[in-house]
Amino acid sequence: MTVRFGSDDDKRKIFAKRPQAAGFFSDDGYFVVAENDDDIAGFAAVFGRKIPAPVEETEAFINLIEVFEEYQKSGVASMLVRHIAETEKPKGTYQVRAYCEISNAASHALWRKNGFGISPVKMQDGSIAGSFVTLIL
DSSP: OEEEEOOHHHHHHHHHHOGGGGGGOOTTSEEEEEEETTEEEEEEEEEEEEOOTTTOOEEEEEEEEEEOGGGTTTTHHHHHHHHHHHHHGGGTOOEEEEEEETTOHHHHHHHHHTTOEEEEEEOTTSOEEEEEEEEEO
16 A cells, blocks of 8 residues: 555546545645555545634645545555645644544544544534544644
């Protein structure tokens, strides 16, 4: 299993399998793929953005991370997350962040396992919608 930056051909393969993923890819971002031989096992779409005051730094936001069913629970998502952190740290990026739906227990476990802090998002009615997860680089 290898992780690398994605190509236009990879994008076509991903969108053929998951058309809804197209809305999560950013023209000013990048994506990485985990590949097993010539088969895409999973991918993550990332974009950079400025964090407003008081930090005044940049973050890499993982807008979508997905591992295809046949590769789930095999460490692919952790490989993608580590690759993104290793890519961003030398660039001076302050943090890697993502959003996770509250019902997605597997995703919360992924973020915790990889050293991310979890900040629940509390709605006005008191319910928790999800969590922002953050890894300070």
